Amino acid sequence: MLVVMQAQATEEQIRAVCQKIEKLGYRPHSMPGAQRTAIGITGNKGEVEQGTLEEMPGVQEVIKVSKPYKLVSRDVKQENTIIRFPGTAATIGGPGLAIVAGPCGIETREQAFAVAERVHRAGAQFFRGGAYKPRTSPYSFQGLGEEGLRIMAEIRQQFGLKIITEAVDYESLDLVDEYADVIQIGARNMQNFSLLKRAGRAKKPVLLKRGMSATLEEFLMAAEYILSEGNYNVALCERGVRTFADHTRNTLDLSVVPAVQRLSHLPILVDPSHGTGKRNKVTPLSRAAVAVGADGLMVEVHHKPDEALSDGPQSLYPDQFDDLMTQIRQIAAVVGRTVPPPVWIESPAVATPVSATIISKAVAESQTIETVEAPGVEAPGSEG
Numbered sequence: 001m002l003v004v005m006q007a008q009a010t011e012e013q014i015r016a017v018c019q020k021i022e023k024l025g026y027r028p029h030s031m032p033g034a035q036r037t038a039i040g041i042t043g044n045k046g047e048v049e050q051g052t053l054e055e056m057p058g059v060q061e062v063i064k065v066s067k068p069y070k071l072v073s074r075d076v077k078q079e080n081t082i083i084r085f086p087g088t089a090a091t092i093g094g095p096g097l098a099i100v101a102g103p104c105g106i107e108t109r110e111q112a113f114a115v116a117e118r119v120h121r122a123g124a125q126f127f128r129g130g131a132y133k134p135r136t137s138p139y140s141f142q143g144l145g146e147e148g149l150r151i152m153a154e155i156r157q158q159f160g161l162k163i164i165t166e167a168v169d170y171e172s173l174d175l176v177d178e179y180a181d182v183i184q185i186g187a188r189n190m191q192n193f194s195l196l197k198r199a200g201r202a203k204k205p206v207l208l209k210r211g212m213s214a215t216l217e218e219f220l221m222a223a224e225y226i227l228s229e230g231n232y233n234v235a236l237c238e239r240g241v242r243t244f245a246d247h248t249r250n251t252l253d254l255s256v257v258p259a260v261q262r263l264s265h266l267p268i269l270v271d272p273s274h275g276t277g278k279r280n281k282v283t284p285l286s287r288a289a290v291a292v293g294a295d296g297l298m299v300e301v302h303h304k305p306d307e308a309l310s311d312g313p314q315s316l317y318p319d320q321f322d323d324l325m326t327q328i329r330q331i332a333a334v335v336g337r338t339v340p341p342p343v344w345i346e347s348p349a350v351a352t353p354v355s356a357t358i359i360s361k362a363v364a365e366s367q368t369i370e371t372v373e374a375p376g377v378e379a380p381g382s383e384g
């Protein structure tokens with residue numbers, strides 16, 4: 001159920017409606033919009049008795065929300081959600097794309113700082129890195145835990161990067177909530193409902209990754225869990241789903257981006273690193289993600305990918321990340337978005353930009369790679 005307030009409704013009238021909803025034993029979620037405020041109602045088992053609310057001053061109408069997800073839906077809030085970080089220009093969901101980059105896992109202080117310096121210089125505003133790694137094998141690197149979080153806090157201090165890192169359970173969520181700027185919930189936990197509810201009570205925004213076999217509705221319902229607990233700063237992230245295709249680690253479902261944007265006001269990022277599992281496909285799919293309208297990218301970068309303790313084969317070298325940023329700046333302009341510029345480094349002689357690769361060269365190179373690797377695709381002119 002949704003209470004739509006009149007455009008000229010006062011704060012007091014909105015408050016009175018929220019109080020009434022609480023008195024009826026439900027939970028009000030006030031969603032201010034550009035035109036008017038809507039108040040979502042959750043916690044009701046059946047239908048809310050409409051009459052009492054409809055008669056209250058300032059109320060325009062009370063409507064039934066037929067979709068299973070309510071608070072994430074555009075029915076409740078038409079305008080896009082923009083997640084802001086006070087004191088900085090960084091946003092998730094604004095006209096500027098949110099660029100998240102960093103290693104899969106925080107391995108050492110040296111490694112984390114080496115990567116952070118490069119992604120900062122390339123223009124990323126968010127630094128990613130796992131302190132708690134959900135690994136398929138219990139014998140694989142599990143992350144540094146709180147030590148990893150401390151290293152990331154130092155990185156924020158040094159470079160002004162916002163920190164995004166994953167919480168895998170209640171205990172780590174408490175710590176991540178304390179240290180990070182954004183709490184990541186990973187694909188394997190997308191339907192860990194108690195963790196989602198806990199994230200809904202956290203202070204920090206949440207980045208929710210799509211489960212590897214989740215439908216669009218399941219994805220939105222998982223986000224609904226977080227909003228229903230009162231945390232409305234949620235961003236989604238497409239990271240590839242399991243299909244029969246075996247030329248990539250997962251199949252990056254870029255079609256989910258406009259599908260989400262049609263139904264929901266929440267921002268959606270794309271992670272082409274886990275989405276493809278292959279370094280040579282990360283930049284082409286990043287270009288495609290920006291072109292399709294994603295609100296940002298999450299990309300794994302490592303200064304020595306061959307030595308990485310996790311996900312080395314899908315991690316870009318810092319120079320490749322520079323090129324990626326150069327390329328997506330041009331594509332972003334076409335779709336009316338912006339990408340932060342590189343951070344110029346003042347040298348005594350001249351100030352040099354970090355990257356200056358020409359897009360056509362990079363496009364040509366990645367196309368060559370794609371043609372060679374794509375199975376079942378015949379080269380033009382081939383026979384049989």
Ligand code: PEP
Nearest residue numbers: 130186187188209239274
């Ligand atoms: C990650 O981003 O580090 C990660 C583990 O991703 P996912 O949950 O999408 O597998």
Ligand code: MN
Nearest residue numbers: 104300310311
């Ligand atoms: Mn990874």
